[in-house]
Amino acid sequence: MARQKVGSIGRALLRHRGATSTVPALACGGLASNGPSPAAAQKCCRGGETCGSEAPKAPPHRHHVVGKKRSEESLTVSGRAYSSTAPKINHKTYLWARYNEMKRLVHDLIPPGVCNLLNPSNIYANNEVNLAEVDIYGFDYDYTLALYSNALDAMIYDTARDFLVKHYKYPEGISKYEYIPNFTARGLHYDIQKGLLMKIDAFHYIQLGTVYRGLKPVPDEEVMELYGGTNHVPLHQVSGFYGKGPKMKQYMDVFSIPEMTLLAAANDYFITNDIEYDPVHLYKDVSVSAIGMVHIKGYMYKWIMQDLEKYILRGDETYAVLDRLASHGKKLFLITNSPFSFVDKGMKYMVGKDWREFFDVVIVQADKPHFFNDCVKPFRRLDSNGDLQWDKIKSLDKGQIYKQGNLFDFLRLTGWRGSKVLYFGDHLYSDLADLMLRHGWRTGAIVPELEVETRVVNTEQYAQSLTWLQALTGLLERMQVNHTCQSKKVLEDWLKEREELRAVTKNLFNPQFGSIFRTCHNPTYFSRRLCRFSDLYMASISCLLNYDLSYTFYPRRTPLQHEAPLWMDQLCTGCMKTPFLEEMAHIR
Numbered sequence: 001m002a003r004q005k006v007g008s009i010g011r012a013l014l015r016h017r018g019a020t021s022t023v024p025a026l027a028c029g030g031l032a033s034n035g036p037s038p039a040a041a042q043k044c045c046r047g048g049e050t051c052g053s054e055a056p057k058a059p060p061h062r063h064h065v066v067g068k069k070r071s072e073e074s075l076t077v078s079g080r081a082y083s084s085t086a087p088k089i090n091h092k093t094y095l096w097a098r099y100n101e102m103k104r105l106v107h108d109l110i111p112p113g114v115c116n117l118l119n120p121s122n123i124y125a126n127n128e129v130n131l132a133e134v135d136i137y138g139f140d141y142d143y144t145l146a147l148y149s150n151a152l153d154a155m156i157y158d159t160a161r162d163f164l165v166k167h168y169k170y171p172e173g174i175s176k177y178e179y180i181p182n183f184t185a186r187g188l189h190y191d192i193q194k195g196l197l198m199k200i201d202a203f204h205y206i207q208l209g210t211v212y213r214g215l216k217p218v219p220d221e222e223v224m225e226l227y228g229g230t231n232h233v234p235l236h237q238v239s240g241f242y243g244k245g246p247k248m249k250q251y252m253d254v255f256s257i258p259e260m261t262l263l264a265a266a267n268d269y270f271i272t273n274d275i276e277y278d279p280v281h282l283y284k285d286v287s288v289s290a291i292g293m294v295h296i297k298g299y300m301y302k303w304i305m306q307d308l309e310k311y312i313l314r315g316d317e318t319y320a321v322l323d324r325l326a327s328h329g330k331k332l333f334l335i336t337n338s339p340f341s342f343v344d345k346g347m348k349y350m351v352g353k354d355w356r357e358f359f360d361v362v363i364v365q366a367d368k369p370h371f372f373n374d375c376v377k378p379f380r381r382l383d384s385n386g387d388l389q390w391d392k393i394k395s396l397d398k399g400q401i402y403k404q405g406n407l408f409d410f411l412r413l414t415g416w417r418g419s420k421v422l423y424f425g426d427h428l429y430s431d432l433a434d435l436m437l438r439h440g441w442r443t444g445a446i447v448p449e450l451e452v453e454t455r456v457v458n459t460e461q462y463a464q465s466l467t468w469l470q471a472l473t474g475l476l477e478r479m480q481v482n483h484t485c486q487s488k489k490v491l492e493d494w495l496k497e498r499e500e501l502r503a504v505t506k507n508l509f510n511p512q513f514g515s516i517f518r519t520c521h522n523p524t525y526f527s528r529r530l531c532r533f534s535d536l537y538m539a540s541i542s543c544l545l546n547y548d549l550s551y552t553f554y555p556r557r558t559p560l561q562h563e564a565p566l567w568m569d570q571l572c573t574g575c576m577k578t579p580f581l582e583e584m585a586h587i588r
């Protein structure tokens with residue numbers, strides 16, 4: 001069935017290409033399709049056309065004409081004038097005919113029922129990875145081996161909010177702000193001084209329509225004013241290496257969703273009640289003190305350990321992944337910032353009391369990202385009670401638990417270097433950036449949001465809206481050479497429809513901020529870094545169960561802007577893996 005879907009899209013694409021190539025392009029007043037110069041266009045408008053007239057007059061001199069009409073058009077050759085007998089072109093009618101023709105093509109391209117092409121269990125490749133060459137698999141713990149339910153976000157939010165009121169004497173009214181699931185999204189930037197939450201694209205432009213002060217959107221004009229007449233934010237403000245510029249912070253952690261929501265709620269309270277405040281103080285009190293307290297004082301660990309069933313998702317699949325890798329002779333290791341008692345309890349729940357049998361090296365409280373780039377802290381061993389030992393670490397042994405340490409000692413003691421190591425983590429900066437850029441391990445990003453976003457992409461509404469949005473954009477690109485007043489009105493209507501389509505496709509993901517991967521058409525700041533710091537990315541490590549351990553992941557060869565899209569690569573690799581996954585179902 002899925003193969004048939006892919007085939008029908010392929011045929012529709014080919015029909016589409018063939019059809020568009022036969023569409024005669026129309027330039028101003030019927031001139032050549034490559035587009036007249038601005039001067040020519042002005043001349044054309046001045047040259048006799050009456051705005052709004054149904055049959056514009058021909059410009060006085062025509063040197064080029066289009067297609068079949070060529071012989072019928074008036075020409076000036078060697079001073080001799082030939083008058084035309086052809087009917088005058090109605091620009092408005094012509095443009096709407098192209099529009100309707102494109103609509104029909106899009107309908108053929110995405111006929112009803114052709115959706116559900118993406119499987120949420122796919123693994124996507126930014127870079128070619130051959131699993132046959134990977135002998136050693138490493139894992140982060142939180143949001144990598146252990147995925148958590150949304151109930152945890154609400155608990156973090158409630159506890160930090162109450163801490164603000166009780167310990168920092170924030171107004172009682174803030175207690176009335178309940179947690180709003182899905183108000184924010186991972187990868188957003190927060191302007192610390194202005195108290196604004198926003199989405200920024202790969203080129204450092206704020207996506208207009210996605211800037212929030214408190215719980216309310218900031219109008220586009222005000223955003224432009226706030227940033228000096230532009231929506232571009234300079235590099236030095238947005239980005240240190242780990243996403244912390246002097247004026248902005250990027251929230252890259254899955255744990256940061258409740259933190260962003262609390263910032264929005266607290267800002268909203270002060271704004272709504274017209275209370276003067278400094279957003280910098282608010283940021284420090286929320287992010288450093290209240291949220292920090294939840295993590296540092298171990299509240300979060302306590303809640304999870306007290307009710308594993310409520311907070312931990314898909315433990316069986318974590319067991320299946322580790323069991324499969326170990327039974328194929330792969331070496332496994334764990335590097336986590338969490339404490340041993342917490343990891344031990346969670347792993348016993350998901351994998352069983354003998355979970356440590358799967359791992360050759362276990363490192364807790366590693367202090368990533370410093371673990372990957374400092375060589376200061378030596379490893380320390382914990383005894384079976386979790387107490388620190390003082391012996392010098394000369395080897396990393398199976399069955400032992402180590403704390404702190406650094407990657408340089410890890411590499412020296414294990415010899416696990418280069419492409420034979422694949423490390424999975426959810427934090428692009430703390431887990432993956434240094435490994436990719438400095439150490440040459442292969443990296444796999446865990447992006448749990450892929451599951452929800454894939455569900456949206458698989459809907460008929462999204463598929464049709466996006467395809468029509470792209471087709472309309474292409475139409476605008478080709479037809480913008482029409483400068484008559486009639487044409488301009490049509491193009492304005494199309495631009496308006498394009499804006500509406502952009503809003504529709506954005507809101508399907510998240511009404512405030514849209515997809516975490518794209519602004520309107522650009523990759524987000526998050527997305528660009530995901531491509532840069534990960535070889536592979538997937539919704540959870542359980543996606544590995546769909547692939548043979550000698551499988552090679554090939555990235556899609558997406559045409560660069562200057563390249564002709566000569567290959568139908570999208571039909572072979574990348575997203576269209578549904579048929580393959582059906583065949584591999586026996587692995588699970």
Ligand SMILES: [Mg+2]
Pocket residue numbers: 140141142143144425426427
């Ligand atoms: Mg993590």
